Amino acid sequence: MAKRVTSFDVAKLAGVSRSVVSAVLNGTPGIGVSEEKRQAVLDAIRELNYQVDAQARGMKTGRSYSLAAYGNVTNPMFLQVLEGMQAACAAHGYHVLLYPSGTAPGQRIEGMLDLFLQRRIDGIVALDRPHLVNEEWVKAVREYRLPYISVEGYPDETDIPSVLMDYEESVRRALDYMWSRTGLAPVYLELHHGTPLGYGDRQRRQAYVAWMTSHGLLPQVFSEIDGSWNERADFWRQWVKERRLGSAAVLTNWSRGAVYVSRAAQLEGIGVGRQLHVMACDNTERINQHMFPAITSMEVPYREMGELAAARLLEYIDGRRPVQDKNGIWVTAQFAERDSVGSNSDSLEADV
Template identity: 25%
Template structure:
C-alpha cells in the first residue's frame, strides 16, 4: 500500500523561504503593522507555490479572530421567496471575501436557537435571519456580541433590520383595483400576529379609506391557524353583494384562489380580478398574475452590506432600512363590468 504523502506545513514553508514561522504567518495573513520587505514576501509566496501549501483555515481564523464566514437562517430555501435573498447575500459576501452558511429553520424557534449556538461555536463572524421566530436568539447574539441582521421582522430596535414597504405595496395594489372600478374588494390573509400581515391589512384599509369606500369586515378573511382558501371563497361568494376583486396575502395564496375559481367556472379576470403579493410564480399562471413585486435580491444585498459594515465598524448606529415594492400589472385584473 502506497504511503500517503504528508501535507506541507508552515514550518516547511519557513525552512524553504529561510524565514521564521511567524514571518510566514504575517505574510499569509497580511498582518497589519508588520513591516515585511518585498524580498521576504516574495520568498515566502514562492515557497508556498513550490510546496503547494494550503493554510489551515481553522488556525488562520483563530489567529485573525475571524472566520470570514456568515450564516443565513432561512425559513425554507424551497420557498420561492428566499432563493433570491440568498443569492443577494452570497454575491455581496463573496465580493467581500466571506463565505455563506445556509441554515434551514423551517420557522421552528428551537431549531433557530440551536443554529445560533452552533454558529457561536463555529465562530462565524455574523448572522442574517430571514424573519426571526425566537427572540432568545436576539438576546444570545447581544450577549455574545454576534452581529445580527434581521430580514423583514421583527423590527427589533437593538438590531439592524431590512424590510420591504408592505403598507405601500398593499395600498398600491388595492388602489389599482379601485381605479379599475372595483369597490367590493376582498382581502384574504393569515395570522395577524406577523407585522407583515398587519401592514398589508393596513395598506388595504387605507386605500379603501382614501377612496371613501366603507370598510366591510365581511370582505376581510383572516385565517388564524390553517389557511383554507376554499372556505374563504365559499363565504365571499355567498355574500348578498360578493366581491368583484380579491387581494391575496401572497402569490401562493392567490394561485390557490385562482385554481378554486377556475374549477367553479368563474372567469379571471372577467368575473373576478385577482392580485397577489411577492412576484415569485406570478408569470407562470394562466392568466398571468398581477402582483406586488418585492425586491428580494436587493433585500439580500442590503442585509449583507449592512452586516459587513457592522463587522468593520461595530459602533455604527442601528439601521432599519425600508425598500420599495412595485406593482406589476399582468392579466389577472380587468375593469369591473
C-alpha cells in the same frame, strides 16, 4: 507532489509586494490598491491556481470568512433570503453556513453562540417573524456583541438591525393601481393559518381599510383559513359564486389567495383580467408569473433583503460601518404588472 503555490509566488508574478496580495485577498484596511495592481494580482491567482489556506488565513485575521444563515429550509421565503446572502458573500470571498431552524430555542441559541465563539462563523443572518420576539436571543446578542442582522424581525428593537419592507406602502400602491385600471372598489381577501396575524398582514389590512375609507368606499375584508387547493377547491368555487365576483376586483394578502380565486373563477366561467380583476400582495412561492392569466402582484423582495442583510453584516465585520449604527434597512415592494388586472374597457366588453 507538486510544489504548493504561495502568496509570495503570486506577488512575484504580479510584480507587487505580498502586502498588496494580502490587501486584495482580505480587504485589509489602510492599504490602498490601484485597480491595475488589483487586476494583476487576480490574473496571477488564476494563472497559478492559487488557493488561500483557510486555516492560516483565519489564524491571521481572526475570522472564519463564513456567515450563518438561520431559518426554515422548507420555507420559500427563507430560500430566497439565502439566495441573496450567497450573492453578497460570494462577492466578498465569504461562505454561507446553513443553520436550519427546528431545534428548541435554548439549543438554537447555544448552538449559534458556540459557532461564533469558536470562530467558525463571523455573524448571523436570520429570517425572523416580527410577532415572535425572542427576548433571550436579544439578550445574548447584546451580551456577546454578536454580529446579527434580522430579515423582517424585531422592527421595534433598537439593538438589532433589521431589513424590513413597508407593507402599508405596498398595499396603497396596489390599490391605486387597481382603482386607476378598473374603477372598481377592491375587496380584500386575507388568508391566515388560524393564528393571530403577523406584523406584515396587520399592516396590510390597516392600509386597505385606511385607503378605502379615504376614498369614501366601504372596506370589505374576507378572512379565510388557508388550505390546499385539492382539499378546498369546492369551497373557493362557492366563495366566488356567493360573492358574485363577475365584475369585481380582489386584492389578496398572499399569492395563494390570488391563485385560489383565479382558478375558481375560471372554473365558473368568469374571465380573469376581463370580468374579475385579481392582484396579490406577494409572490412568495414564485408562482404568480406561471399562472394563466399571470397574476399582477406587489412582491416582497426576499432575495434583495437577504443580499442587503449580508452586505450590512460584512460592513460591521470589516469595520466599514460602526457597530453602534443599528439603523434598519427599508426596502420597497417590487411591482409586477401582468394579466390578471385588466382595464375599464376590458370589463365593459366582458359585460357586453
